[in-house]
Amino acid sequence: MLAYILRRLAQAVVLVFVVATLVAAFIHLIPGDPVYVILGETNVTPERVAAVRAELGLDRPIPLQYAEWLAGLTRGDFGDSLTSGRPIGGDLLLRLPRTLELILVSTLLSVVIGVPLGVLAASYRNRAPDLAVSTFALIGVSAPVFVVGTLLLLLFGVLWGVLPATGYVAFGDDPARHLKHLILPSVTLATLETAIVLRMTRSSMLEVLAEDYVRTARAKGLDGRLVLYGHALRNALIPVLTIIGIQIGSALGGTVLVELIFNWPGLSSYLVTGINQRDYPVVQAVVLVIAALFILLNLLTDLVYAVVDPRIRYG
Amino acid sequence: MASATAAAPGSAGAAGSIVGARSTSSPVWRRLRDNPRVVASTAMLAVIIAVAVFAPWLTPQDPMAMSTGERLQGPSAAHLLGTDEYGRDLLSRIIRGSRTSLVVALLSVTAATVIGTLFGVVGSYFGGVWEIVTMRSVDVLLTFPPILLAIAVVAFLGPSMANLIGVIALLYLPRFARISYGAGLQVKQRDYVEAARVVGARAPRILGTAILPNILAPIFVQISLSLGFAILLESGLSFLGLGTPPPEPSWGNMVGVGRGYLRQSGWFVLWPSLAISLTILCFNTLGDGLRDSLDPRLKR
Numbered sequence: 001m002l003a004y005i006l007r008r009l010a011q012a013v014v015l016v017f018v019v020a021t022l023v024a025a026f027i028h029l030i031p032g033d034p035v036y037v038i039l040g041e042t043n044v045t046p047e048r049v050a051a052v053r054a055e056l057g058l059d060r061p062i063p064l065q066y067a068e069w070l071a072g073l074t075r076g077d078f079g080d081s082l083t084s085g086r087p088i089g090g091d092l093l094l095r096l097p098r099t100l101e102l103i104l105v106s107t108l109l110s111v112v113i114g115v116p117l118g119v120l121a122a123s124y125r126n127r128a129p130d131l132a133v134s135t136f137a138l139i140g141v142s143a144p145v146f147v148v149g150t151l152l153l154l155l156f157g158v159l160w161g162v163l164p165a166t167g168y169v170a171f172g173d174d175p176a177r178h179l180k181h182l183i184l185p186s187v188t189l190a191t192l193e194t195a196i197v198l199r200m201t202r203s204s205m206l207e208v209l210a211e212d213y214v215r216t217a218r219a220k221g222l223d224g225r226l227v228l229y230g231h232a233l234r235n236a237l238i239p240v241l242t243i244i245g246i247q248i249g250s251a252l253g254g255t256v257l258v259e260l261i262f263n264w265p266g267l268s269s270y271l272v273t274g275i276n277q278r279d280y281p282v283v284q285a286v287v288l289v290i291a292a293l294f295i296l297l298n299l300l301t302d303l304v305y306a307v308v309d310p311r312i313r314y315g
Numbered sequence: 316m317a318s319a320t321a322a323a324p325g326s327a328g329a330a331g332s333i334v335g336a337r338s339t340s341s342p343v344w345r346r347l348r349d350n351p352r353v354v355a356s357t358a359m360l361a362v363i364i365a366v367a368v369f370a371p372w373l374t375p376q377d378p379m380a381m382s383t384g385e386r387l388q389g390p391s392a393a394h395l396l397g398t399d400e401y402g403r404d405l406l407s408r409i410i411r412g413s414r415t416s417l418v419v420a421l422l423s424v425t426a427a428t429v430i431g432t433l434f435g436v437v438g439s440y441f442g443g444v445w446e447i448v449t450m451r452s453v454d455v456l457l458t459f460p461p462i463l464l465a466i467a468v469v470a471f472l473g474p475s476m477a478n479l480i481g482v483i484a485l486l487y488l489p490r491f492a493r494i495s496y497g498a499g500l501q502v503k504q505r506d507y508v509e510a511a512r513v514v515g516a517r518a519p520r521i522l523g524t525a526i527l528p529n530i531l532a533p534i535f536v537q538i539s540l541s542l543g544f545a546i547l548l549e550s551g552l553s554f555l556g557l558g559t560p561p562p563e564p565s566w567g568n569m570v571g572v573g574r575g576y577l578r579q580s581g582w583f584v585l586w587p588s589l590a591i592s593l594t595i596l597c598f599n600t601l602g603d604g605l606r607d608s609l610d611p612r613l614k615r
Contacts, residue, residue: 017456142596144547147555147588150574154584158577199359253460257551261574271463274553275470287467294460 012295019291020073023284024066034160069284083277088285091270092184096296098168099266102258103251105186110193111244115237117194118201123228125206133198140195145254149261151178156184166263185262189254193247200243204236211235236304245301247296346608353604356597367413378564387580397582400572405583408564408568409590413555415565416594419476420545423483425498428538430484431491436522438492439499450496453489461486462551469557474599483548486524488539494537498530505529536606543598550591566591 053059057068067138072079121133125311157165164181171178208214209232217227256268267286272284347353358510366373375395382402389397438449456464465482472478484534496497502508503526511525552558553567554574561568566587 015455022455102482138596138600139592142543142599143588143592144551144595146551147570147592150570150577150584151573151588154581159581250460253462256466257461257554260555268463270465275466283467284469287463290460290463 008299008302011118012072015295016288016292018159019295020070020288022028023037023068023291024069025285048167066300073288079281081274082279085089088282091282092267092285092289095265095267095270097267099252099255099259101182102185102255102264103191103248105182106189106193107244107248109186109190110247110278112199113190114197114235115201115240116193118198119205119228119233121198121202122205122209130202134202137195137198137202139298140191141199143191145188145192146257146261148191149185152184153189153261168263168265181264183264185258185264188258188261189251192254193244193251193260195280196243196247197240200240204239205232242301242305245297245304248301249297252290252294252297324446334561334598343608347604350604350608352600353608356600358400358605359593360597360601361582363413363597364417366410367417370410374404376404376407378403378407378411379420379562380404387576387583389580389582394455394588397580399569400576405586406570408569409566411512411585412564412569412587415476415559415563416546416549416567416591418481418548419483419559420542423480423486423545423549424538424541426484426532427487428491428540430535431488432495432527432530434488434492435495435497436499436526439496440503440518440522440526448470453492456485456489461548465548465552466483466555466557469552474552474560476559486548487545489490490537490541491534492537494533495530499526500524530603532609536602536609539598539602539605543595544600546591546595546598 017234050059057065057107069079074090078089078092117133117136122128124130153165156163163184164177165184167181169177169181214227214232217231218224222231252268255266256272258264259266259269260272267290271286271290272285273279274286327543359394380403382398384401385394385398386400387398388394388402393408394404394406394540396409399405399408434449438446439599455523465486468482468485469478505525508521511521516525549558549564550567550570554571556571559565559568559573569587570591573580573587576583
């Protein structure tokens with residue numbers, strides 16, 4: 001097991017390194033020069049371009065820049081933002097927890113709602129509760145996250161005005177208002193996740209319910225609920241766990257749209273701002289952090305999977 | 316639909332390994348016909364595609380014609396669905412926008428299918444270096460949430476329809492590579508592939524005539540699901556202002572712009588939202604139905 005974990009960790013580190021290199025190469029390969037973006041249209045003279053380039057260290061050989069960037073990363077130094085001049089590392093530390101909060105809350109919601117509904121649908125297969133729940137799931141899977149977000153915002157934030165439409169209040173400043181602001185973005189993110197968890201729970205339950213040991217448990221007269229939750233659900237949850245892991249990863253992508261819609265100052269909105277302002281070091285840093293998170297999440301999912309299902313060999 | 320030539324269920328295996336079988340197509344068709352969800356979504360998609368094809372003749376008004384006196388109106392006799400921030404007719408813009416969404420989706424998924432399947436088939440058949448080159452390059456693409464990768468690429472290359480198609484194709488290529496790789500590994504072991512090799516058929520011929528026809532079933536399922544995802548991604552990027560550039564309407568950029576006018580008119584975002592969701596719903600339902608029909612043992 002330990003050898004397996006170590007090998008997977010080593011692979012993950014290599015993968016992060018590859019992504020970091022690709023990102024750096026990409027930034028240098030693309031047409032356009034960040035210096036012109038910083039200077040704007042008006043005050044471009046060859047002297048100024050050279051000055052800014054020297055100031056940013058862009059006049060040195062690319063391999064050297066790359067080596068210094070990598071060396072900085074190992075110290076947690078992501079460089080400075082071109083627009084604000086602040087160290088990017090500090091901004092990342094401030095914004096990352098806000099994004100993770102959205103992901104965590106929406107994942108909890110999707111498990112708390114999706115698993116019981118999936119069990120309900122499976123135990124009433126092809127009858128009214130199943131059809132209702134499955135229809136909800138189909139809609140949840142098909143409606144894009146930005147559509148769900150915009151429509152929830154329209155209903156609860158604008159038309160009925162029961163929840164704050166957009167914005168963010170730090171938990172330390174006002175816990176109650178913080179939670180109110182949290183509701184719409186996390187429900188938006190949770191819609192797709194819930195639908196997927198629900199579908200997976202349902203199909204996995206149906207498969208397990210057809211197994212011999214479930215029939216045996218029923219035949220020996222065990223209570224139906226005990227069979228459902230004690231025997232079937234426990235075994236049905238393994239694929240559900242995997243899908244939750246995958247969902248956390250894709251929720252990371254969903255936060256981009258959700259943070260934009262609800263004006264939530266997290267990691268993803270940092271990326272979008274960075275892109276709009278052509279703030280290359282910021283884009284480079286956020287892309288790298290997100291890729292690293294994504295790789296880490298996939299790794300954790302595989303490990304949890306291996307722990308939960310003893311049949312899986314750590315080969 | 317060409318899936319009839321593909322396969323009836325045959326091989327053993329878990330979800331996704333619906334490959335290689337005799338061509339007994341009638342049960343597949345019957346199961347598809349008997350599934351009311353598949354019939355309804357196919358009919359709906361036919362309507363949506365017809366609207367896109369005949370868009371220039373169907374728009375009641377010029378989708379680009381501005382009318383500042385009629386900004387952000389709700390539905391009325393003059394504008395059945397209302398108007399946008401420049402007083403343009405929303406119904407006409409939705410009809411026109413269907414073209415953008417479908418063209419981007421079709422072209423990108425076609426490219427992803429052709430290249431991805433080629434990668435997967437070549438990787439599984441030849442193994443060794445070929446497998447490393449094709450499948451590991453695909454793995455790198457999977458290390459990143461699709462929407463973020465798309466945002467990064469489009470942001471740097473600039474928003475245009477061609478860039479959009481390229482990025483979406485790149486993002487969905489891995490699915491096809493992995494599926495055809497897995498299916499190809501199974502089919503490769505079959506007697507008829509061995510037979511083809513024994514009689515001296517060359518690799519391209521074996522790939523084209525013995526392997527490819529027998530892995531089409533899972534690929535068709537994936538095409539339908541990917542079309543839904545491609546529309547999702549196109550509209551998501553356009554929503555962010557990184558997809559279809561204005562003034563050309565697309566469903567995504569309509570929701571994106573309308574988001575800024577929620578207090579004045581909810582209709583503006585409602586209609587394109589419904590159009591996107593309905594189209595994706597149809598592709599998803601069709602994909603699920605295809606999967607169930609091609610391998611009824613997977614039906615739950």
